[in-house]
Amino acid sequence: xxxxxxxxxxxxxxxxxxxxxxxxxxxxxxxxxxxxxxxxxxxxxxxxxxxxxxxxxxxxxxxxxxxxxxxxxxxxxxxxxxxxxxxxxxxxxxxxxxxxxxxxxxxxxxxxxxxx
Amino acid sequence: xxxxxxxxxxxxxxxxxxxxxxxxxxxxxxxxxxxxxxxxxxxxxxxxxxxxxxxxxxxxxxxxxxxxxxxxxxxxxxxxxxxxxxxxxxxxxxxxxxxxxxxxxxxxxxxxxx
Numbered sequence: 184x185x186x187x188x189x190x191x192x193x194x195x196x197x198x199x200x201x202x203x204x205x206x207x208x209x210x211x212x213x214x215x216x217x218x219x220x221x222x223x224x225x226x227x228x229x230x231x232x233x234x235x236x237x238x239x240x241x242x243x244x245x246x247x248x249x250x251x252x253x254x255x256x257x258x259x260x261x262x263x264x265x266x267x268x269x270x271x272x273x274x275x276x277x278x279x280x281x282x283x284x285x286x287x288x289x290x291x292x293x294x295x296x297x298x299x
Numbered sequence: 300x301x302x303x304x305x306x307x308x309x310x311x312x313x314x315x316x317x318x319x320x321x322x323x324x325x326x327x328x329x330x331x332x333x334x335x336x337x338x339x340x341x342x343x344x345x346x347x348x349x350x351x352x353x354x355x356x357x358x359x360x361x362x363x364x365x366x367x368x369x370x371x372x373x374x375x376x377x378x379x380x381x382x383x384x385x386x387x388x389x390x391x392x393x394x395x396x397x398x399x400x401x402x403x404x405x406x407x408x409x410x411x412x413x
């Protein structure tokens with residue numbers, strides 16, 4: 184089965200602190216790509232960070248970084264120095280190639296609250 | 300600027316009526332996707348298309364239909380057979396043959412059926 188699991192429906196973090204959102208996935212494919220998206224109250228989906236599964240080095244984008252554990256099929260997102268604007272729904276996703284087509288599978292999301 | 304346009308932003312229909320949601324992109328992307336978003340269920344794939352005149356069913360295709368007559372356009376029809384059509388619908392696109400290509404999303408259409 185192709186699934187993405189985000190086990191934390193909701194998380195809270197104090198402004199300027201660090202928070203980690205968890206994500207695990209299940210795929211039998213060897214070639215895939217992983218993504219984190221942010222959905223603020225406007226409901227616009229915004230790409231936060233992406234990771235190629237064949238790369239061991241964890242991706243980093245400014246205050247956002249990932250901890251990619253391929254063997255464990257884990258892809259957590261760390262947000263450092265949290266800001267009020269980080270409050271949003273966060274979705275983990277992966278892209279796989281299946282039967283010659285590409286699909287993106289999403290998790291159920293984690294709602295992040297940032298406390299002033 | 301390039302992007303994806305979904306229209307309308309809000310749509311209201313009576314039960315039993317078919318309704319078509321528009322999605323247009325000028326990013327020159329080959330692949331296009333439709334997702335449904337419900338509270339607590341994340342994004343679920345309805346249909347997707349990699350090239351013109353070809354499309355595949357996603358995980359929840361029942362009660363929906365699509366067409367892909369032009370590269371830029373991928374309209375979604377919610378038929379009367381869809382049992383629970385009220386939801387937020389997102390259209391997205393990506394480059395087909397570049398694995399690192401993320402999805403680019405439209406702003407969504409909120410459909411309410413009463």
